[in-house]
Amino acid sequence: MGVLTIGAFPSLVGSGTLDFSFKLAEAAMAKGHKVNFWLSGNAVMMAKKGQRAFKDYSHLEKKMMELIGKGIEITVCEACAEARGYHKEDTPAGMKRASMDWYLAKCFKSERVLHIGGE
């Protein structure tokens, strides 16, 4: 089994790409692979506490927490978060904040990297 690192940059609302990213991560874990997940750019809002679920919008918090419970490592770009007014105390339990060094280190240690661009 291998290690897959996914870097995701698309926004949470208005793009289906984060849904795709998490479903792909889930599929990788179901096959026994280790998954590292980097949220950057507008994608950092994916990992902010206190989001309200609307039936017409994608709401992935439950899925994200379920995957964390299964061992996915999710880290948020600290600078991207701070730039959007999303501070350390807004980060859900089980998630990390780090500089891009984290992402680069994970990329170098992974068998495969999928870098998903933003808007």
Next chain:
Amino acid sequence: MKLAVFLSDLRRTEDTYDRLKADKLGVILVENGIYHAVLKEGGKESPVLNKAGASFYALSDDLETRGFTAAQVNPRVKVVSYGDIIDLIMNDYEKTAWL
């Protein structure tokens, strides 16, 4: 190099796409990219499918979400699941790109 390219949009991306070269190239159509596998314009299939030597895949969930069935997919495109995509990128291709 064995390269898997993800296309997630119907917008023309051939500028970058046409320049891609790989010993083995897989084109994975996801999200709105699946339209390349099912729509024709002026009776012609998408130019994305003209990439010589490439293998083409389309994500079944994204086809179904948009109201298409596997029967409507271009016969040169293989319909795949999320799990199949994982096998492709972990076993069959060495690098990935998202266009």
